[in-house]
Amino acid sequence: MHESLFSYINQNAASPLTSDEEALIMASFQPKKYRKKQYFLQEGDVCKYVGFIVKGAMRQYSVDDKGAEHIVNLFLENWWVSDRESAVMLTPSRYNIDTWEDTELLVATVADMVDLIGKIPLFGQMTRLMDQRSFIASQRRLNSTISNTADKRYEEFADNHPKFIQRFPQHIIASYLGITKDTLSRVRKQAMKK
Incomplete structure (x- = not known):
């Protein structure tokens, strides 16, 4: 199971991990299985863990006063x-x-992540690269949300995340894009005609 994580780190670092570094990572990251709809974190709890997905799909969301996700x-x-x-x-x-x-x-616990960053320079490199990519993706998404039409938002989403469309239902994708399910249905029909 750890091979997926080692492969990810090696792809995003300047050189491969050593066997000692792999052993440190294995000691910090514990395999866990979650059933569909099981919580990794609930609103109101302090986040103490970081997870690397080996297999599956997850979502992060808030719920408003009316119960909408x-x-x-x-x-x-x-x-x-x-x-x-x-x-x-x-x-x-x-x-x-x-x-x-x-x-x-x-x-892994957040504390273990910080410890690994201090002990393994490659892990720190990978974390900085992840942070940069995450910041860029957040900026692009924010700009798209405030600047683009629903059609353009969906087009960018489909181009950048085709696997999401296969794995998540329309109501979740619509919420992610900040549009209604009906609007998403219309946009998808128009996209199929092109």
Whole structure:
């Protein structure tokens, strides 16, 4: 199970991990299995863990006063999952993170992640690269949300995340894009005609 994580780190670092570094990572990341719709984090809890998805699909969302879900992030294999604000600030999370499919994760405490960054330079490189990619993706998504039509948002989403369309239902994708399910249905029909 750890091979997926080692492969991910090696692809995103300047040189491969040593066997000693792999042993440190294995000691920090524990395999966990979650059933569909099982919580990784619930709103109001402080996020103490980081997960690397080996198999499965997850979502991060908030729930408003009317009970409507607002999807903030979607995650698949080889993605990292956590609530960074809660983990860094040690504040109660405003989000739920749960599994959309049966999911297998490698889970480490936030403290273990910090320790690994200090002990393994490649792990620190990978983390910085992840942070940069995450920041760029967040900026692009924010710009798309405030600047683009629903049609353009869906087109960019489909181009950048085709696997999400296969793995998540329309109501979740619509929420992620900030549009209604009916609007998404219309947009998808128009896209199929092109």
